Amino acid sequence: MHNPNFVIGRERQLRNLINHLGKNDIAIAACVGVDPDIYHPEQGLPNELALARCAGCPARLACLALALRTEDPEARAGWYGGLGPADRDNVAAHLRLDTPEPPPPDRALEAARLRTAGWTVNTIATHLGCSRRTVQRYLRAAA
Ligand code: SF4
Structure with a gap:
């Protein structure tokens, strides 16, 4: 269920969301109204229903972009876009987010x-x- 392969072929879209995420991109989330603690379990994985919700979420890529845009890579926590910290490390490496362009x-x-x-x-x-x-x-x- 927590498979980062949904990113493959959508790298450009994901990069665009990381750089230009808008409120509306997340507003369509399938977990609106759900207790966010479900995605931040003290140990292990969120329950299967929570991860199934992510798999079908129309905001899945934006949710992942939000995490990659805001979290400290050294302290990733919780589940975003149905992916845990180690999976997000892999996506960040795949996108080469650790070699950013020089800032303005x-x-x-x-x-x-x-x-x-x-x-x-x-x-x-x-x-x-x-x-x-x-x-x-x-x-x-x-x-
Ligand atoms: S992918 Fe993100 S926004 Fe969508 S249901 Fe999962 S946690 Fe919520």
């Missing part, structure tokens, strides 16, 4: 300026509308 210099400088002013990485990410990972990339680029 103005955003990198803005991130560095805010960091120097004492802002946290989280706060900068919220301010710039990007992930913490992206902010960390900006800060490395501006160093």
Whole structure:
């Protein structure tokens, strides 16, 4: 059930969602109204019904994109798009998300300026509308 193969052939679409995810992309989720803790079990897998819901979810790719866009690759948790942390590692490697394009210099400088002013990485990410990972990339680029 938790098979990342549904990504194959949809890499461009997934990349586009990672870079330009909109509210409407997730609004059609099959799990609207479902307790989100179901997808964050303390141990093991979510129950079969929860994963079956993901398999047929019209927002599955967007859900996966949301995770790949926002989570810290070193601390993946929970299930998104029906995939657990190890599967998302594989998808990230498949898409080569660890070798991102250089950030636009103005955003990198803005991130560095805010960091120097004492802002946290989280706060900068919220301010710039990007992930913490992206902010960390900006800060490395501006160093
Ligand atoms: S794929 Fe994501 S949005 Fe869709 S049902 Fe599963 S957890 Fe919810």
